[in-house]
Amino acid sequence: MIGRTSFPPHLGRIGRRRPRTHPDPVHTRRPGPLSAVIVNPAKVADLATLRRTITGTLAAAGWPAPLWLETTVDDPGAGQATAAVRDGAEIVLVCGGDGTVMACVTALAGTGVAMAVLPAGTGNLLAANLGLTGDLATALKVVLQGGRRHIDVGTAGDRSFAVMAGMGFDAHMLDATNATAKKHIGWLAYIGGALRHLRGRQMRLEITLDDRPPFHRRARSVIVGNVGRLQGGMRLLHDARPDDGLLDIAILSPSTLWHWAALGWGLLLRRRSVPRMEILTAARIDIRASRTQPRQLDGDLIAPGRRLLITVRPDALLLCVPQPASAPDLARGIGTAAAGAEGLREPVHS
Incomplete structure (x- = not known):
């Protein structure tokens, strides 16, 4: 006599399935x-x-x-x-x-x-x-x-920045910009801060890029950028790329109002070559000034100093x-x- 076939308890009868106790992971929204x-x-x-x-x-x-x-x-x-x-x-x-x-x-x-x-x-x-x-x-x-x-990102001391750092005129401009005006008219308020410092003194600088020999400049501002756009859509650094392992350096050296006008006009027209502006690139930038200067990182003022040492973290x-x-x-x-x-x-x- 052929005996009854036994099925494992968890299977039960042929054709019968146990109800799901957990949702199908394929259809579960992560x-x-x-x-x-x-x-x-x-x-x-x-x-x-x-x-x-x-x-x-x-x-x-x-x-x-x-x-x-x-x-x-x-x-x-x-x-x-x-x-x-x-x-x-x-x-x-x-x-x-x-x-x-x-x-x-x-x-x-x-x-x-x-x-x-x-x-x-x-x-x-x-x-x-x-x-x-x-x-x-x-x-x-x-x-x-x-x-x-x-x-x-660029680093200066124990701080990092993603856009730009600077010493000199740009930091003076930020410091002189009225907070109330900035709140009401936006980036246009920076124009007032800039006008107040157009006639300032040039900085005497020693600049060292990577392991190259140091060189000297007289400048109003040194801006180190990871990207190139300023407020109001103005482009300062045309070739700056935020993922190339390098930082771009703009050395601005106007000494008269006419120099400032020519530099500003060149930037407004988005020219790649602008009077009184030198563009360089490096992964390590060491800027030393003969006297204490205002400094900024990503538009935020930091303590004034005579040195700005910046390195890149790719x-x-x-x-x-x-x-x-x-x-x-x-x-x-x-x-x-x-x-x-x-x-x-x-x-x-x-």
């Missing part, structure tokens, strides 16, 4: 990455609306609620960015002025954590070079689309940028959607 928002409350008119907009936009895309960290007078962003990395954030959204962005660049460089710039305040140089305006919705869309690029910062199909040209800092991201490496998609 939650978005953990993010953190670092905001300078002094730069935001309506903090509650900003928070509601950011958290609502991220939630609609399936992202968890972000960490929310506000800067203080004593800590403009570095401590908050460090805390965000420690707590597991994969993307840090920075909403503040140049000082806030620079502090976060310093903390995030080399960590592999992506940084997104949410434009706020006036004169945010990194946002301008990314092609981002004051449109929060557009900046958040860039974050969600997943375009990522590694760029170089590919140190991961940035959220527009996808190539719709991105303004990051390398050129200004452009159209069709320009894509010419001259940069292919983006890393998350």
